[in-house]
Amino acid sequence: MDISEKIAGEITISDIPGVTIKKWREEFGISQMELSKFMDVSPSVISDYESGRRKSPGANSIKKIVDALVKIDESRGGHLVRRYNSGIPSDALLDIKDYDHDIELRYILTKIHGTPCSTANLKRNIRGYTMIDGIKAVLKFSYAEYTKLYGWSSQRIIFITDVSIGRSPMIAIRAHPLKPAAVVYVKPDNVDELAIKLSEIENIPLIKTDMDHKSISAVMNSLR
Structure with a gap:
């Protein structure tokens, strides 16, 4: 429905x-x-x-x-419609979208003013993105809902807001069998060394940006 x-x-x-x-x-x-x-x-x-x-x-x-x-x-921008149609009505999910074509991660970084935090390989393509509130996600998401964050493809960026040091999100990502193509911390207070290490172990680029999540959604929604 x-x-x-x-x-x-x-x-x-x-x-x-x-x-x-x-x-x-x-x-x-x-x-x-x-x-x-x-x-x-x-x-x-x-x-x-x-x-x-x-x-x-x-x-x-x-x-x-x-x-x-x-x-x-x-x-x-259709953010609320996509959130509800994703099957995850929780307000911990801020935005989600799938693309019908590949978009280079490096190109996306230029659009969101992203800075790599780890040495994980950036040469990869993206087929979608999901944006979550980091604190609410930990408190509210069930295992089944976490799986739905990947939409049609795990070849996507997971944007995470309200990050203090970023350790918990990377631990959760490592523990789950599905892995995103990249993780972006939105306006983080800091990026913990353990989060960086986990990013490199899993070869999942860990990126930070000082753009706010609404501006990022506008950019990501406009990509063609």
């Missing part, structure tokens, strides 16, 4: 559909004004649905609301 079906289903079966509409609108970070403008309706229509002043929307109205939420998110 993709995110559109999930949202439409929840609204349809809800005893208070207006509250469910509001929940999803806020989850997408979309204002009533923005949603109404995209749907070409008065802001009062959205407000009346959410407050219960207007009768429950029919199937056609629900479809228009859901389509608008999804298309607005896609116009912003």
Whole structure:
């Protein structure tokens, strides 16, 4: 089930559909004004649905609301849609995407201003990326969810935010049978010597960047 079906289903079966509409609108970070403008309706229509002043929307109205939420998110880069469609709704997953072609890791480093921290070989291609909140991932991800981080291919970059010294992420990566093509620490406080050593043992490039994760997502999403 993709995110559109999930949202439409929840609204349809809800005893208070207006509250469910509001929940999803806020989850997408979309204002009533923005949603109404995209749907070409008065802001009062959205407000009346959410407050219960207007009768429950029919199937056609629900479809228009859901389509608008999804298309607005896609116009912003589609991060939330991809997160939910990945099967990992946890907010520890910040972004995920697969490519249908190879992209050179060295080229990506120039776009994200990445600096290699280890001597692992950088000559490799990437077929996707996943961005996770390092602290939330440790606290929330199950083993099955961790596997889903690799999308369609393990030939991908794992971006990790909220890194203090970076030891735990590399230990987790070494312990798991699936290995990424590269690991990038996003604005780390420091890079621990053990993390560097594990990177070299596994021959997984360990890279750091001072770009923020939203800027990185924008860059990675734009790669063709």
